[in-house]
Amino acid sequence: MTVESTAARKPRRSAGTKSTAGKTTTARKSPSTDPQLVQLLTPEGERVKNAEYDEYVAGITPDELRGLYRDMVLTRRFDAEATSLQRQGELGLWASLLGQEAAQIGSGRATREDDYVFPTYREHGVAWCRGVDPTNLLGMFRGVNNGGWDPSSNNFHLYTIVIGSQTLHATGYAMGITKDGADSAVIAYFGDGASSQGDVAESFTFSAVYNAPVVFFCQNNQWAISEPTEKQTRVPLYQRAQGFGFPGVRVDGNDVLACLAVTKWALERARRGEGPTLVEAYTYRMGAHTTSDDPTKYRADEEREAWEAKDPILRLRRYLEASNHADEGFFAELEAESEALGKRVREAVRAMPDPDHFAIFENVYADGHALVDEERAQFAAYQASFADEGGH
């Protein structure tokens, strides 16, 4: 019964896990060959037919297709700008969405204005689709606030950092929609790592029992910081839903069309009163977890390289070009627009003022609190004492 004798048992699973733990990608199914993966655009930009989901993008116009492309390009540009602003010390941290543009733009564009979105901390592309000014997202990463935009302006909730919590808020919000007799829907984002949190399971239970109109949109980007998805589950995540009594589907998360179609389908189910759906967008976190992270400690370059071939932007560009839906002028104009966005964000961040010191005491309570008032007064007196004496 010593620790050394562990090997004697050799459960098949542990062995398997060990060999794939972030070392190679060989054990993983390629998304484009997995029969369970809904795909409408191949990595090469070819449109493939899908009996079930084609109808949800059937009427899409070239203009809308270019719109999706533009969304992805501008989101990536914004994201890159934020990363470089972090390097320059203008932001304390940045969580890049690089590689997940299709999952976010596809699903984000599937939402209706009256729908409500509950993001994690990485849904910059979804925020873009909801019309949130990207510079608003930077406040918390710069450290001037902890969020601070008005969620009700765009029906885009604050970023939630504690993993999984927002799935319950989404479920409650969706229960409220039902009570109101409205036909809006809710979409809750979370990651592959988050799937392990008890809160996420509880949100599955509540939404199923109350038949709440909520779509759980899991971006399986293969990593939770340094842990590969195998540390969270031994079967594909979309299957989790079934045991709670609602459907789950795995979509190619690097295919913006497929993400749009599948999310539309799921949102429409919700509107029709058919309850929750789990969408697993199979994608890849191309960058570090955040700017504080160093992925070379735990994953091989080859993995990233393999996913580069599936780039979400490249694939839509190929399709646009092949189908003559976009010309040189469009791409050039977009390039200019990107630059302008980068510049605007850069300037906006640099101009962002530090918060007033008294902000510490603001908005702790909606109806006030005697202790906060007392401490604010003490703080004011203390601050004033420096004005008088010039401090110690």
Added chain:
Amino acid sequence: MTVESTAARKPRRSAGTKSTAGKTTTARKSPSTDPQLVQLLTPEGERVKNAEYDEYVAGITPDELRGLYRDMVLTRRFDAEATSLQRQGELGLWASLLGQEAAQIGSGRATREDDYVFPTYREHGVAWCRGVDPTNLLGMFRGVNNGGWDPSSNNFHLYTIVIGSQTLHATGYAMGITKDGADSAVIAYFGDGASSQGDVAESFTFSAVYNAPVVFFCQNNQWAISEPTEKQTRVPLYQRAQGFGFPGVRVDGNDVLACLAVTKWALERARRGEGPTLVEAYTYRMGAHTTSDDPTKYRADEEREAWEAKDPILRLRRYLEASNHADEGFFAELEAESEALGKRVREAVRAMPDPDHFAIFENVYADGHALVDEERAQFAAYQASFADEGGH
């Protein structure tokens, strides 16, 4: 958008739930006709063949069958005694297992001595199988301790009252077995209500990822206090496992042979390194939730009556009689043994001394704690002051 307009939406599910919520049993599938339900003995006591699970009870002897019967009868007798001791004021509370004897004896007898059991607060029958003296179980219900038996004496953990927590302890223990290279297994009990707790989902995740040798044994007794199972799930609970990557099976929880067979199968899977299994024992809580509860507030008598026909003890008795495995003498002797057990429990409870006052300060820490020592000393001085002065 008023609350009244809720009806406008009419999700199909809510409507369905409403009609079955504890009012009638019509909407529920009868366990004996559900094709998914593993059954080896019909309510009428007929042995039915089962290709998958027969082998696990193939060698069972008449003596062992009588043993199962005896276990169930004595457990029920003990349980009834405890209920009446509560009525007499000897216990503060009792959680009766009435109706769940087959689920508990079948699964309990499937365990090996070196296996480890994590119960809820209702596993009196499992405790019996593990050799825990039944009077030991009564201490916490009498209020003289909060458990207090030595779990390692019988590999039977303390009762866990906070719903679902023990499933994680079971998983951790099972992970330890793997590390030790042993081939023991763990069985964790929980209820249909508990299935909603985040901890239970996390235990599914951990056990799957580490391929831990644990059997999750859910006694779906149809009720979590006043809430029917429909308030916890909209699909059968055994299906929950699949989405976590391990098998789930529903067994007739009033059929002791089936419970024995299915649990043996699951424990052997665990021993072979095949990881966790979920067993849902479909049964019924014949009594109140606890002696504090009044089920007439929320469920109809007819439901209980319907389940009486499926009584676990009656069905084994019919089988024993029909197959001539037990004679009058056996039943008479068992009746006498029951009486003796009742008497012994009654006497033991009445003789149970109140704990010493200083027990408050005992075992708070294994290595001691200055504040506890200080408070103990103050308490002693305070107590002593009454001896001196005769108190206020």
Added chain:
Amino acid sequence: MAEAVTSKAVTSKSMALAKAINESLRRALESDPKVLIMGEDVGKLGGVFRVTDGLQKDFGESRVIDTPLAESGIVGTAIGLALRGYRPVVEIQFDGFVFPAYDQIVTQLAKMHARSLGKVKLPVVVRIPYGGGIGAVEHHSESPEALFAHVSGLKVVSPSNASDAYWMMQQAIQSDDPVIFFEPKRRYWDKAEVNTEAIPGPLHKAQVVREGTDLTLVAYGPMVKLCQEVAAAAAEEGKSLEVLDLRSISPLDFDSVQASVEKTRRLVVVHEAPVFLGSGAEIAARITERCFYHLEAPVLRVGGYHAPYPPARLEEEYLPGLDRVLDAVDRALAY
């Protein structure tokens, strides 16, 4: 009860504390369609203490909601409902079962208003029957109020009598802040006059429930009644004790405590929760600072020990009782 300035005999009736909360919830459900009741067994059963008795029958399953057995889920979905404009009143069945919801309460419920720079309001009431003295099994007798009062963004209150229970619940539901509402379960059956028309004083104001001159006893929830008994017993010995019912633990009405202590010059704080880092610690620290030159004796505290709540047959020794409080009173007076 908070200063009832007017009262018509006809609107006042004797009610048990549990019933007063029930009536208060009923009134809230009637007057605001956004109010919801959620929790385990709150619907058909009416709660294990019958506090929500009859409400589902009268307001339907859409307003009075039996939830799955998952406390984090209950609070988490209540937050979502509040974001949608509802005012959920959630029940945690017993004190010891609030901890699975602790993350949602501390990290989300308490902080979302600040996180949104005031844009989001979460008018959620979390009802928790708490405290001991009812001979229950483990986890059914705890007093975790300090674990919530330490957390900014939450308000924490506890009524001691039926009238306060009625009115404080009205005010908690009307508050735009999350309120943790600790109900003294062993007083659920205690009756008092409740005037449902009286205009109550502020939710977070303490109340002198007995005037005295020699020493101040501060308590809240279940211990107020005990302190009144202590004061009565002490009076027989010629000692005049003032009893202050805090009613609110966050914010805590230090002004009222200070005013009383400036008069009596001695203070004993009583609560069921463990003394170490219990709310008495904060009261002692702050009142000592405010009344340093007034205090004739250190602030003494009577409460639970640094040990898990004991089995029922020991709870009488564990809980503050008449003699233990009197002992502290004597010690304080002996300085």
Added chain:
Amino acid sequence: MAEAVTSKAVTSKSMALAKAINESLRRALESDPKVLIMGEDVGKLGGVFRVTDGLQKDFGESRVIDTPLAESGIVGTAIGLALRGYRPVVEIQFDGFVFPAYDQIVTQLAKMHARSLGKVKLPVVVRIPYGGGIGAVEHHSESPEALFAHVSGLKVVSPSNASDAYWMMQQAIQSDDPVIFFEPKRRYWDKAEVNTEAIPGPLHKAQVVREGTDLTLVAYGPMVKLCQEVAAAAAEEGKSLEVLDLRSISPLDFDSVQASVEKTRRLVVVHEAPVFLGSGAEIAARITERCFYHLEAPVLRVGGYHAPYPPARLEEEYLPGLDRVLDAVDRALAY
């Protein structure tokens, strides 16, 4: 560091605090095959602060375990492993992420020993990098120690320097009680001499880190260094401050605090956690009781405000700093 009675120069080396914990964990893994390391990203990555760097490589995946992303699961399975005879050291990635595990910690880890009448021992260490000052986003800078110290059955400690970090971790792992081990994350990179052969003093004993006569400063974890700086600054003004490093918050070494206060007659407690119901409240209450006739001034407290930990650009105002502590010192001396 706890009184190092012997020291050979050869066994002492300068180490950052994070590295000292790393070395201590390594030594524990080497000397006891039952010791396990568990947590999110503790394996291949070596933890987000690199505290477990290299341990999985050297001790394997069976001893150094990357867990699913679920804190309740981490602590809950650690309890199970402890029941099986293991001694898990679990990491919670940041202070603000401990709350999903709060139920398992408070209800199971803390109480199971008592529940079993002493039959079960749970030697589990829960490591939590805590506190602010590193410019992080929300939930990465909290100081929740009072929420654990109030709970009996747990021991709560926090080292302030590399040497203590090394030895206190050894002692925490050897303890048969659950220990919540708060690591002052902003001191992770601070170096100090660590003598890996010194025989340490008791884990729960406070340490005078600077002697003084006019006032006692009590702190632990990240605030000890600040208090030393305060004492140095005050010395320049001719004030002699004694600095006491508590090291342990539960149990709390009141004897050492009392001894110091009986000498200096004035006490200021400093912690990052909010003042209201923070550990300073207990220290103030208890020391006032113990030293009522010695204190020339009320015990003053410097800590966080009753507000959520603010965004990074405000943390300097929120956290106790040199001037704020000096201000409290001046106020205490002015009595």
